[in-house]
Amino acid sequence: MNLVTGTDTNDTAERDRTGKRSRILHRVGAIALVIVAVLPAMAAFVFLVALPAGRLSQRHQPLSQTSVERPTTPARADSTTRQRDAQLSGLRRDEAFWNARVELAKQETIGLAVDLVDSIASLDIRGVPVRNCKIRRIEISNAIRRLQDRGDFRGRISKPLVVRAEEATLPKEPIRVTEAPKDTIEAMKAAAKPLPSEEVDVFFTLYFDGNLALAVRQFEKPSSRGFRRNTLLRLKENLRQAKKAVFAIVHSQVPQHEMRIEVAVSREDAKAIYRALGPKAGLALRL
C-alpha cells in the first residue's frame, strides 16, 4: 500500500515538474512570439515617428537678430518677453510673406497667396490680387507651428514655394472631345444638344517643394460621389506618404515629416483656385 502510494507520489511529482517545465517553455515561446509580432512595428515607430518628431523639436536660435552675434543672457520668460517675442516672430513671418509675394509678382505664372492670419487665400497675377477667397476653416500641422520661428524655415517661405505635384477630385481642364460634323444637318443636331453642366465637388492637394502640402477643401457638404472621391483622395495621400516612408526605410534615411496645411473655402473659390494654378505655380504663405 505504502509502496503503491510512494510510486503514485513520485509520479505526480514527476508529472508536476514536467508540466511546470512545459508551461515555462510555453510562456517563453509566447513571449518570443509577442516580441516577433511587436518588435518590427516598434522599430518602425521609432524610425518613422519618434526620430522625425524629435528632429522637429530641437532647440532653435534666438528671435532677435542682433542677439545672435553676441552671447546672450536668457531673459526672464515673463509675459512682456513672450509678447515681445510673439510680435517679433509675427513681424518676421510677415516680412517673409510679403517678400514671397513680391517675388511671385515677378513671375509670369498665376500664383497663390495664403494668408492664414487674416484667413484669405488670394490668386495673384503679376502682383495683382484677382480673387480673394475667404478661408472658412484652417488646420495647420504641428510641425509648422514648431518650425515657423526658425530662421531656415522663414528663409524658405520668404521665396515662393513651387508646386511639384497635385491630386484633385476634378480635372484641371474639363476637355470635351467633339468630332467635326460631316455636314450642316449633323452640325445642327449637335448644336441643339443642351450644354452639360459641371457640378463637381472640389477637393485638391498641392505638394510644394520644402515638404509642404496644401490641401484645399470645399466648405460645402459634398454629394455622396464627392464624399467618395474625397475619401479616395485622402487614401491616395496616405499611400503617397507610406511610399515615402518605405523608401526612407529601404535607404536607411529618417523620413521627413510632411508639413500640411488644410484650408476650407467655398466650392466656387476652390474650383477657381485649382483651375487657375498652372503646373509650376508659386505659393506665398503667411503664418
Added chain:
Amino acid sequence: MAENTVNHPFTKKAPAERKGWARRFFAPIGGVFRVVFAPRIHIPRFVFAIVVSLVLLALVVFFAPTLREWTLAVLPGPRAEAAEAKDASRDITRLTTRVRNVERQYVSFVPRRPYLVVDTSNNRFSLMSGGKPIRQGVCSTGSYVLLKAGDDRQWVFKTPRGRFFVQQKEESPVWHKPDWAFIEEGLPVPPVGAAERFETGVLGDYALHIGHGYLIHGTLYKRLLGMPVTHGCVRLDDEDLEVIYKNLAVGSAIFIY
C-alpha cells in the same frame, strides 16, 4: 474529426481552460482568424506571429504621418531664447519699417488705370479701378471643347490665362472666320481672303483685341452668358461691353484666371 480538433493550434484547449496572458492576448485574434479562414486550417504560431507583425508594421507605416502629428502635439515645443529688451524693441521698429516697405512695393503692382479681371471658372468679370470693382457681371469664356477635324487637325477652345493688354480697340467689328468655324458647322473651308470668311454683326458693337487672335466682344447668344461656350474669346453683354470699351484704353491690363 476529434483528432483534427485536438491538433488545431487554437483549439487545443477550450477557451476556459486557457491559461497565461499570452494565450488570453492571442485568443480574440485567433478567433477572428478562425472566423475568416476555414476552421480546420492549421496555422503554426510563428506564421501567425509574422502575419500579426506585418499587419502592425503596415499600420505604423500607413499612419506614420498621423502618429507623428500626435507625437508633436504631445512633445513640449522648442522655445527660442528670449532676446534682450533693448535689442528687441529696436528690432521691432526696424522690422515694422521693412514690412511696410515691402507691402508698399507689392501694392505698386496694381495698375493705376482701370483694368479687367475675367474668371473663366465661373464666367464672371470685374472691371476694376484702383483695386476696387466698378462693374461686375457675367460673361462667356472658352468651352474646353476639343474639336477634331479628322485630318490630324484639332483645336481646343479655351480662354488663355494670365496678364494681357488691350492691343487694339474696334467699333462695329467684323469677324474674320477661321477654319474651325467652317469645320464645326460641317461646311467646306473657303480659301484665305474669301468673302465667306467675313461676317458682320456677330461680335456686337465693340471688340478689344488682347493678342494671339483673342477678343473681348459682344454676342448674339445672350442666353448663353455665364456659360463656357466660346471658342476662346470673352463674350459680354452689350451694356457691359460698352462700359468696358469706354473705360479701357489701348495698353490697359486684362487679367484672366
